[in-house]
Amino acid sequence: MHVETLGDGRPQHTIVACVHGDETCGWHAFNRFKASDVELTAPLKFVLANERAFKLGYRYCDVDLNRVMPGDASSDRHEERLAARLGHELAGTKVLDFHSTESRGGPYAVVAGTDAASVHLARSTGLDRVVDISYMGGGVTQAVTGVAVECGYYDDEGAATTAHRVLLNFLAAEGLVDRESVESSPDVYKVVGEERGQGYRFLADNFQRVEAGEVFAEKDGDVRRADEPFYPVLMSTHGYERRIGFRAERVSVGSRARTAGTNVGIGGADGQ
Ligand SMILES: [Zn+2]
Structure with missing residues (x-):
């Protein structure tokens, strides 16, 4: 250290x-x-x-x-x-x-x-x-x-x-340097579970709602469908050895999202 x-x-x-x-x-x-x-x-x-x-x-x-x-x-x-x-x-x-x-x-x-x-x-x-x-x-x-x-x-x-x-x-x-800053009003997501699995290809987009029944991952023709709607967080194809990633709920929507098109935050929340 x-x-x-x-x-x-x-x-x-x-x-x-x-x-x-x-x-x-x-x-x-x-x-x-x-x-x-x-x-x-x-x-x-x-x-x-x-x-x-x-x-x-x-x-x-x-x-x-x-x-x-x-x-x-x-x-x-x-x-x-x-x-x-x-x-x-x-x-x-x-x-x-x-x-x-x-x-x-x-x-x-x-x-x-x-x-x-x-x-x-x-x-x-x-x-x-x-x-x-x-x-x-x-x-x-x-x-x-x-x-x-x-x-x-x-x-x-x-x-x-x-x-x-x-x-x-x-x-x-935080007041440690004297310059302009943005204090965001972010969307808040809470992780409620994880999707286990090895070698799956993640097919959805993080932070974009997956609906019940929707396929979000696939491996050799074996598809994974959502039992109920969720927001994928930290999901990827190769990110974890035995986990596709996490399931989250969106618990609040920030004002940035309510004023669509005027992204005052510095985070490129581009939904990719
Ligand atoms: Zn890290």
């Missing part, structure tokens, strides 16, 4: 990159920010979480760091020890945690619960979609007030550019 603090004093915000070592967009965004002439008006902590996996180009070494919080300092597994250290490092700060993904439909914010503080941080990202993933346990942002952002497709340039834009907006909205 690599930790650095910009500015003087005790930071109230932490930027986290590489919880998954092969998702480098947050690392690039932070370095772009450091190299720019944008000045911080308050201290900021940065954590490159899974430095070992990052250097190896792996998602993780032993176990998924984003599933083992709060971890175990005496474990023989790298990520469980790391989770315990990471928990200490993040404690008492508001966290923005950058990810990229195999699935389409980004960028969007991810929270572990829709408490007011988490939703406020999600609004500070300026993104138009928020996914509540408290269904899954052990996430890095679960034990702290935090928001994760899925910036786009893995290591492509677009994900890093999106991460940099989200970072600047977040810092401005």
Whole structure:
């Protein structure tokens, strides 16, 4: 784990990159920010979480760091020890945690619960979609007030550019840099279940409602139909080993969606 603090004093915000070592967009965004002439008006902590996996180009070494919080300092597994250290490092700060993904439909914010503080941080990202993933346990942002952002497709340039834009907006909205920002009024989705399966081709679109009876995945002529309507979230053909992705409900519609055509958010919610 690599930790650095910009500015003087005790930071109230932490930027986290590489919880998954092969998702480098947050690392690039932070370095772009450091190299720019944008000045911080308050201290900021940065954590490159899974430095070992990052250097190896792996998602993780032993176990998924984003599933083992709060971890175990005496474990023989790298990520469980790391989770315990990471928990200490993040404690008492508001966290923005950058990810990229195999699935389409980004960028969007991810929270572990829709408490007011988490939703406020999600609004500070300026993104138009928020996914509540408290269904899954052990996430890095679960034990702290935090928001994760899925910036786009893995290591492509677009994900890093999106991460940099989200970072600047977040810092401005949280009062750490003196510049204009957008506070979004996002659509909120809550993950309610998952679709297991290996080797399926995902045929629908993330965040686009799948109706009851509709085919959303296929493998060698074996089709998967929705028992009841849902919104696919983080669904993809190759994203997970044994899971197509998640089923979500849309629990609220933000004002961005009510004023169609005037996308004031910075998230390209283009429904791809
Ligand atoms: Zn990730």
